[in-house]
Amino acid sequence: MTYFYVKALHIIFVVTWFSGLFYIVRLFIYNREANDKPETERHILQRQFNIMIKRLWYGITWPSAILTLVFGSWMLYLYGSVPAWLLMKLVFVILLFLYHFSLHALFKQQTNGIFRYSSQQLRIWNEVATLFLIAIVFLVVVKQGISLVYGLSGLLLLMLIFILIIRLYKNIRNKKP
Secondary structure (H helix, E strand, O other): OHHHHHHHHHHHHHHHHHHHHHHHHHHHHHHHHHOOOOHHHHHHHHHHHHHHHHHHHHHHHHHHHHHHHHHHHHHHHHHOOOOHHHHHHHHHHHHHHHHHHHHHHHHHHHHOOOOOOOHHHHHHHHHHHHHHHHHHHHHHHHHHHOOHHHHHHHHHHHHHHHHHHHHHHHHHHHHOO
């Protein structure tokens, strides 16, 4: 019975963690685009975005990541074994934490007024979390029913589709007056 309560809490914090990961990069994009505005507008926008970024990062995203790790580890302990699908999921979770740390580096840069990446590059980086979400959910739901080759091929195809959509969006946006 304990396993299901721990599993429910794990899922709740996975959802809030991903919510934070998705939204933080959107805020990075808006903050980056505000950097190109006239001085008065830039100052007002960036001050507000920095407040929002800090609150989201430290108030939701980091605590959710930590609680996801705590309840996930507890679930792993209660589960008792590590089948192949779960091992693959753990690899994706480790990669997701590396992605999280990369966002922390972006967080530090932007709060210091350093903008190394264009909004276009940030839009592409924003989709990385989507790929992790899809991979992890498929592994958890389908388990052994999916082959490694088909799974990775599907993720690669999805990544290419995301890049094409982002480029299409950029072209449409650049054509607006």
